[in-house]
Amino acid sequence: MAPSTTAGSGIDGPAADALLKLGRFFTRWDETTDERAVFREGGRRGDVFYRDRWSHDKVVRSTHGVNCTGSCSWKVYVKDGIITWEAQQTDYPSVGPDRPEYEPRGCPRGAAFSWYTYSPTRVRYPYARGLLIEMYREAKARLHDPVLAWADVVGDPVRRRRYQQARGRGGLVRISWAEAVEIVAAAHVHTIKTYGPDRCAGFSPIPAMSIVSHCIGTRFIQLIGGVMTSFYDWYADLPVASPQVFGDQTDVPESGDWWDSTYLVMWGSNVPVTRTPDAHWMAEVRYRGTKVVTVSPDYSDNTKFADEWMPAQAGTDAALGMAMGHVVLKEFFVDRETPFFTDYVRRYTDLPFLVRLEEKDGAHVPTKFLTSSDLAGAPEAPEEAWKTVVLDAAGSPVVPNGSMGFRYAESGTGRWNLDLGDTVPLLTLEGDGSEATEILLPAFTAPDGSGSVLRRGVPARRVDGHLVTTVFDLMLAQYGVAREGMPGQWPSGYDDVASPYTPAWQAEITSVPAEQCIRVAREFARNAEESGGRSMVIMGAGICQWFHGDATYRAVLSLLILTGSMGRNGGGWAHYVGQEKCRPITGWVSLANALDWARPPRTVPGTSFWYMHTDQWRNDGYSADSLASPLAEGHLAGRHTADAIAQSARLGWMPFYPQFEQNPLDIAQDATDAVERGEAESPAAYVAKAWQDGTLKASIEDIDAPANWPRTLVLWRSNLMGSSAKGSEYFQRHLLGADNNVMGTESPETPRPTEVAWHDEAPEGKLDLLMSADFRMTSTTLLSDVVLPAATWYEKHDLSSTDMHPFVHAFSPAIDPPWEAKSDFELFHLLAQRLSELAKSHLGVRKDLVSVALTHDTPGETAQPGGRVLDWKRGQAEAVPGRTMPVFQVVERDYTAIADKLATVGPLADSLGFTVKDVTYRLEEQTERLAHDNGVMLGGAGDGRPAIDTDSKLAEAILTFSGTTNGELAVQGFETLEKRVGKGLADLARGSEEKRVTFAQTQAAPVPVITSPEWSGSETGGRRYAPFTVNIERLKPFHTLTGRMHFYLDHDWMTDLGEALPTYRPPVDMHRLFGEPVLGSTGELQVTLRYLTPHNKWSIHSEYQDNLLMLSLARGGPTVWMSDRDAALIDVHDNDWVECVNDNGVYVCRAIVSHRMPQGVVFVHHAQERTIDVPKSEATGRRGGIHNSVTRLLVKPTHLIGGYAQLSYAFNYLGPTGNQRDMVSVVRKRRQEVQY
Template structure:
């Protein structure tokens, strides 16, 4: 009774007061505390993590009560580090700590959803056609119906459906598409396997069994730094964050460590207590700037100018004035700087650097018989020409010489860096200069566009009788950097105050950083590296990689590190952190993911070229090739638009294609049989005769575009989709906000493509998205399938930030009707196998595969020759893609999806150019997973569950199976002629199982897949095995390749690193048709860094994160620009250009410099977004004002390290050169109810 009375305030007695009446004491019931206690009670704790592509890869305790997840906290049981190194924990961040909110929120997808208009059409078609494939055919052949449901994408109208019905619809669409157009018209996009590798593999395994196209992500996300493949032949390999603690000089260059690397930031702060100096280089005053000893703020987009000036100081002070023995010794053995370069004469008497000298250029090939065209040449200390070990020619066709031992022809040799002391002449050598390009938004320093520098040379008589001068890469580098060596070079800087490329005074005028600061930081960086033998490190953020000339930014700072001997040394080197790219058990995962156990090769496509083409972004291209070419190039040889270079690259086998040919590839076998030819011979003849074309040459024909697409583990249309509005119009066929016009008759149109005035819209017949929440991509999809959350499925996770592998675990069963990705695709595969009978059987598929890196194909394209122009014959695998026949068994797709195929025992497994036998591992899987009792896969190991799939990865990967690691190192040793097995022998008997990692994260085993060591004595650091085990980098010279000698690299002026200003995309021109709203407008640079309240788009709709932030889209801008535009903090503004428009609130801050804006990316179009005054539609996302422009030099293939590999090299989706118009909004229309719009003033 007393508790009841307690609830009535009238009966409560007043207690004593205190603090002079300011406080009151009450006697109250405390039962309310029981609710708080019960909130934090739990029945069990399960280990899991977040598959969110944040690189943190943090292990979490998931608390479960009554079968429900109640909360999560950080795990603290990572394997210990060595005594002189801090432990990894605590790892985590506020975003991860809020994830459990999603599981039971209104945002959670509970059931399969389909757009009502499509479902009604589908059911009507099924009522008329008993065969689901025929029903889908009826829909697709009715143009009006197809157009109707596509136009509804993004407009709501979802209804609940059953799994059975949706699997049937999806399978029928896939079968009809494959039957009528080909399997390469079915595609899938999913990013970053490392964050949940089994879930990724589920979709790509299904697609690969069909012959569908798996789209890349690392290049599309602009996470891929092309400078890494260019320099090292490596996609990306970086130090773990613990190695920061071993550094004694740290520069955070464009990396906002506390905000975007939160779990690892403690290493950055801890190392400062050891006395390590830390420097931040960012255009805005970011969180990392607050942590460091010094902050440099260059103008955004001018980082390469700053890096070049620092390189100028390092070379001057530590290579010329006070030479560091360590730096010079490192350069001789581990870089291409001793290699000789042919100099080609110009009409004015000067010379221009050509390609690197090869053994084949000289009489008798200097005794080299195997691949002499691919063996680089240097001078030894005696001035003799030698062919040092390690170049790419030693990698293929012979054994035992592909190493970095200081030998040539089996004899010890020390290479000579410079010809200065042994030169025959000093010649004028021409270098392109781009720093004088005028841009109204960026500073420039006017100088001649061709700079002549004095270079010491040696004259050689070549095998063909010509006499040509050669110079070393080292001498050319010193000249290019503008260093005075006493050669009367008028274009060299006499001192640091001389405004000549690339002096500190010159850089100050370009980037705004005082020359004194440039000199100081460069000097300290070099001095530290000299004293510590390389313990200077640069942590790099993706922002520098998002500019069109990203490779110039990166190569500039990579050069600094190489000049100082930092790469491959503990505590030193290049630490590039972007997405969670490091899939540590990669070689065990690849056969599962791409069905390499059943078919080889898979179809893989680089997404940047794919979306540039099929979203018709090329139709709006205003950037001209002539703007990119070197002033030294013959412009007549490089005509056309950017898309033309992409088409040529596909045709020559440099880049992949999707779709591949203007024919259903399943029909080629029949055509070839009728002609009495093989599939390859028929395809070659048909292409040469013009009877058959590449699909990319006519993308709007109606049959050469993708038709079905799967998206999973991704928010393509809410996060990574550059050119968002173009995707909406041309891929989806729904309304878009494009403001620009396509190329007109008066403008140059592509040369290699057939131009059709009526561009196809709505190319995708079916878009299926798998997600656990209603994302922006889901809003535009036809079918949305509910996946299990990261606490409801079994999977695995690794990162480049730490050396552990650990799990996602099903702490609870998937809620409502959600399923794991593995179960979803398994269900679709089963339905596909059942429905395809009578439509598809055992078929011969013809697959085109580009010239691959880490294969002999990387030696195929030494010259640029286009077979279609008559410059050479069409030879598959040499002057064109490989043409491979693949046998598919469509009724057996399900059986193959759920079992390990026979190719692993027949052909073995491997990666990055080496292979090994896997018989024992497959036999172990038979015991672990059991075998198929009957059917098409009888006797093969089963993969029924996600845990089975995880065991396949763990068993096959050298990183998780010690016996495989030993075999892998043995396989590498056959190439290098050296024994490397000692790196894995101590862990030969170790086998990591899925239940092991559920008990505790496990440190992986050292593997030749990667260039660092998982060792008790050193932290993982990229390049460590190259330097300490003398394993060559996978480049032309086998060394760190600073000089890029491919003809396209030279033609575009990028054989050496140079400063190249941001390009003019012309996105803010010709907008006169957009009416003024009465407020002033201004063009500002548009940057999209990573945000604080989300990981990409995840968490951006999470109530806890919305509560901590402003709760909707925001754009940061400077106080100066805001004053000019009459904008105050929190005002509604509109951002627009030719690509589209978005609406957001303004954050006015002194931390942002004038001339730029920042919209932290992927803020979704789900929360607090009013209509746009420009488009009349709801405001877009950050990518509504972007469009992709690919770079020709990223299309090169078949040329040593410049060769295609999935996510390794290819066109990259940059977006930071974009400019936008900004203005305050006049009226804010919420578009909540048609005819009754809620309108408010655009004030705070």
């Protein structure tokens, strides 16, 4: 219906009309009859300005090598040889007619990138600390040899200390590339020669974000025998629950699979901020009728999209998860059987498997899985101890296929699968012949984290003399789901506040209403039942990065596994924290580790490495057993965390470097000499014996002795000191010997380690050389001795991939690197060349004794049956390399040929192939093909071998050697796997044999990858990638003890920490353990609050937080978000300066006060550095710190477990997490007049 308009409507009044008509008499233009609007036809001169502005010469495809998982393809506009701006590509291959597409991918951070190209913070030339350069030049003039000159400078404690103390204080001077490379090369040669190659460390995270650049530097480090420190666990992005439950590092759905979900929970994952280019799938799937729920302590950006918001208090999420599990188990398993769920858990989980019960304190406790070797009449083979047992419907024990005992043994060929045959395993032992048995279970419900004991009951039976129950029965006991006739104490109902894991119990802890918890749990499970498992949880850093993040994750994963949602399109976990998937993994991992030239590589979990080498262990406030279960057997009793790390290294669980106080080059020589003399059977036996009798001493046992310090550290594609260094002030103090704001002191009451020597004087300045390459000035470059100008992402060739989408695509140079910038690829080749030259007179060809851990996805993971801790040093076991202690191998290193090897694919590629996840890819044909594509090198160590001497050739090699990008290998790998599994798999890739993703294709447009055994999901037939679909649909086991997903973990240390089953553990009590003030305590203008460091809307880690565009859209410098109620307590208003202070350091910033924040926590967004607008602190008078100045490392001992099935080491697969969420900080109002 048309609204009535006023007759005679018009503009102003008639008089004005007349006058204006007169006024316009001399200027003619078209206008409406009432002079309301002026119209002109096209082609006007006034348009020219913007038309000129839009013009450009070319558009180049590239992307951003930043650690964000975006992997977005961009158009970079260039005019007159100058990069002008960027915009997203929109040409991703379609994902289907009835789905949204991946276009456009990008975010404001990426859109602001070109600002860096010509920014005033761009590193244009090589720099070094002036003091150091003067000393080096003086020594070189005197000694005429770079290596001797370096040795002279660092050999003099006075000079060494002088330049170390200047770190971070400015005074960088411009030097030539030649000199910069010479110094770095000389430092490495000197270190290798004097202390050993395992004192040379490198760190560069997240290969997927620029695969070639990561590969080349890592390859350099590995070729010289150096140590690469891990990133995924170090970042606390690794959900340790993933190896624990799935036996997989992590594997997750692409974001396009959110579209398949019909119930979507975002739990601790703020998708619009942290998965900006993917968020649309979440917004759009709501229109299909999918309900969206957020769990977040604040009114987060994603809550805007939620149908329901569950505002769980920070760090309490596991309580909510456990209570939801309580509802699911009660309503869908006990009150009513849900066939879809029970069929699933029988086949794919450890729930039907038997666990032995042993007497304790007048009741029983669950202990180890019953294995075939426990059964009467079992064969004597060692693999029997790795075969877990179920009862069939008739109550007889059955050893089903698929457990670890079938994975490596000859007898398991063709039987490593989840086929149960006719067996229908009993989920519960309830019924005839079972004994209702009281059991004791640990709980940690007190806010201070201390443990208590729950008395509950399970039905148990005797099997060949062992009293056993099922994991399912244990789960019901653990969650407090009562059944008739069970002894013990049980909740009276959902509303029982006092009884753990009820909805009412969790409400007290999380503040989520019990009714909401019940309703969402019910809807979640009902949706899974109706949709065939399409309930999904997007989970992230908000719940992962806590000390007990693994426990929280297990509580949440349990919901997904119980409801049959794992391994489904549209269902299961979608863990998104820094996990970027390097899709062409075989090519990357093998070439990066230089496995084509020498094996094994040296890798180490970053957390334990930095915890020890930055001496944070000295300030640790508790012993490992303060975390223990009241039912613990005492494996960790009285032990300092440093002891746990030392033991883990000794037992071959986790690697640690340096290995021994002695140079491994000398050890290798001594060992081979001893073998030649007939004094030892093998080098490994020599080392084992020497370690046992004390001839060799593990470095970790005297970590602060100068012989055991790391000496060189090379950083590229990373900003360790400004971003991931938890306890960054300790890094500065002990590792670098630089200025720092550490305020705590070593408490005399702090328990001292028994196995790690204590020096009264803590060392300051362990590193001789810190080298970094970057294109902008960061906290790291400011602290570096040598800074090299890196090419940006718009100035080089590289590859990008992610798990968020299924495409591989290219970086391309829009311009040549300006000024004196060089790509990482070029940098490491220059370094390798100079090092090879210097090695001629200083190193030559040497042997190197390499010590590595018992590794996941190798037979090494079946070294220590039953998960029992048997320590050779305590006489509990024999010292056997590769079984009770690390693996020792001798590797030959020709230090004069490092450059040659860097530039060619070595012969081990053909002779041994490359192995990923225990599938070996034979590469004879592929290397030959690559030799044709790339050509071969002539002369030197790589004579006749395929050339990888340019970045694009290395990219080609990576693509050629990976199943995801080379269909022939995908098929070959599946065929290999089929033999072990005994089930058809190769059809998943067949038809793709001819398909080969070349670098040129990735430069033209993003290219979808091929389904390959390198990953657990199937894309065959155009499906969206979802993890574990191959396991579920093809009965391929998970890489775990039972071959199924695990609720129960029976390793000694897991039991001792009370985490054998999913449970709730509150945040670590920093008051109890570290003497920090009690939460909520106030003083004059100060209040103690939880200090959380979620990801930042205006940066990707530290990248972009100094970018003028981002700073202009945000608050223009470091900030802290706090609730209006907390702010009022200390008289703080929006934009006031405040300081966050604790023992670890101080962070100075301005406050953002908002009611969307809950009381009791502050958000200091991740990786805000001290480079932008940071004044001096009131606390110390020195420059305020970075976000990590207020954090420190806390190592959870259970993350150090190894040698036991899925609980075995692999690089970035398992290791202690560098978690930082449990911190508390005093927040103070400070003087508003600040000094710089």
